[in-house]
Amino acid sequence: MIFVTVGTLPFLRLIKKMDEIAGNMDEEVIMQIGNTKYTPKNAKYFDFIESYHEIQELNRKARIVVCHDGAGSFITALQYSKPLIVVPKLKKYGECFYDNKVELAIELEKIKKIKKIIYDIDELENILKNIDTDSVTKINEHKGLILALTRYIANLEKPLDNLEVL
Amino acid sequence: MTEMMQLKDAFEGHEIFLITWNEKFTKALGDTYHIKTYLILEFKSIKSWFRLLSLMMLTALKEFKILIKERPDVIISTGSEIAIPICYLGNFFGKRIIYIESLARVNELSGTGKLIYPIADLFLVQWEKLAKKYKKARFEGAVI
Numbered sequence: 001m002i003f004v005t006v007g008t009l010p011f012l013r014l015i016k017k018m019d020e021i022a023g024n025m026d027e028e029v030i031m032q033i034g035n036t037k038y039t040p041k042n043a044k045y046f047d048f049i050e051s052y053h054e055i056q057e058l059n060r061k062a063r064i065v066v067c068h069d070g071a072g073s074f075i076t077a078l079q080y081s082k083p084l085i086v087v088p089k090l091k092k093y094g095e096c097f098y099d100n101k102v103e104l105a106i107e108l109e110k111i112k113k114i115k116k117i118i119y120d121i122d123e124l125e126n127i128l129k130n131i132d133t134d135s136v137t138k139i140n141e142h143k144g145l146i147l148a149l150t151r152y153i154a155n156l157e158k159p160l161d162n163l164e165v166l
Numbered sequence: 167m168t169e170m171m172q173l174k175d176a177f178e179g180h181e182i183f184l185i186t187w188n189e190k191f192t193k194a195l196g197d198t199y200h201i202k203t204y205l206i207l208e209f210k211s212i213k214s215w216f217r218l219l220s221l222m223m224l225t226a227l228k229e230f231k232i233l234i235k236e237r238p239d240v241i242i243s244t245g246s247e248i249a250i251p252i253c254y255l256g257n258f259f260g261k262r263i264i265y266i267e268s269l270a271r272v273n274e275l276s277g278t279g280k281l282i283y284p285i286a287d288l289f290l291v292q293w294e295k296l297a298k299k300y301k302k303a304r305f306e307g308a309v310i
C-alpha cells in the first residue's frame with residue numbers, strides 16, 4: 001500500500017498526479033488530502049483523520065510513504081522507518097511563499113532518511129515503480145533531547161543552593 | 167506539535183497543558199495523548215502582515231487569560247507564531263522559557279525562534295551547525 005499525505009494545506013499537483021498513478025497501478029493507494037479541492041477517482045482518500053493512532057497505523061502498514069515537505073509528516077513516517085518520497089511545494093507553482101522549506105528534506109536525503117526528493121512530478125511514477133524499499137536508516141532514539149529537557153526541568157525544582165551548573 | 171509530542175516523556179510526572187493552533191490534526195493529537203489542550207487561532211486565517219499583527223494581539227489576550235488561569239512554572243515551545251505572546255508574557259511574569267527550534271530549521275533560525283531567542287532560558291536547536299551559529303543555542307539531539 002502506498003500512503004500519500006499532504007498535511008493541512010492543499011497540494012493539488014501531488015494529489016492529481018498520485019490519483020493518475022493509482023489508476024495505472026495494482027497496488028492500493030490511500031491519500032490524506034487535507035484542504036485540497038479535488039476528488040480522487042482511483043484511490044481511497046480522506047481529508048483529515050480524527051485519531052492520530054490511525055495516521056500512525058497507515059504509516060505502519062504502508063510499503064512507501066509519499067509526502068509534502070512538512071516536518072510533522074516526516075517525523076510520523078520515519079517513526080516506522082518507511083521509505084519516504086518527498087514532493088516539496090514549489091514557489092514557481094504558487095504553492096508556497098519561499099523555497100527554503102526544502103532544506104530539511106535535503107539534509108534528511110543526505111543522511112539517507114529520505115529516499116528521494118521529487119521536484120519534477122512526472123518522475124514520480126517511475127520512482128515509485130523502481131524504488132528500493134529495503135535499507136532505510138532506522139530512526140534514532142531521540143533520547144538526547146528528552147534527557148536534556150528532563151534534567152533541566154528537574155533542576156528547576158531544586159532549592160536554589162543546590163542547582164547544578166548546566 | 168508532532169515534534170513536541172515526540173518529547174512528551176520529558177514531561178512525565180508533571181502537570182501539563184497545551185496551547186496550539188485550532189486544527190483537526192492538533193485536536194486529534196491532544197485527544198490521543200490525553201492532554202488538556204487550548205485551541206486558539208486557525209492557521210489559514212493569517213493572510214497578510216496586518217492580519218497577523220491583529221491576530222497576534224487577540225492571541226496575546228487569550229493567552230494572558232490562560233496564563234492567569236493555569237499559572238504554569240515553565241513554558242516550553244516549538245513555535246510557531248502563537249508562541250510569541252505567551253513566551254513574552256510568561257517571561258514578564260518570571261516563568262522559565264524553553265524553546266526548541268523545529269527540525270526543519272537547518273541553517274537558520276525561524277522568525278519565531280529569532281524573536282524568542284533573547285528571552286529564552288533554554289534554547290535548543292536540532293542541528294549542530296545551528297548551535298555553532300548562535301551562542302545561546304544548544305544542540306542536544308533531534309526528534310529523529
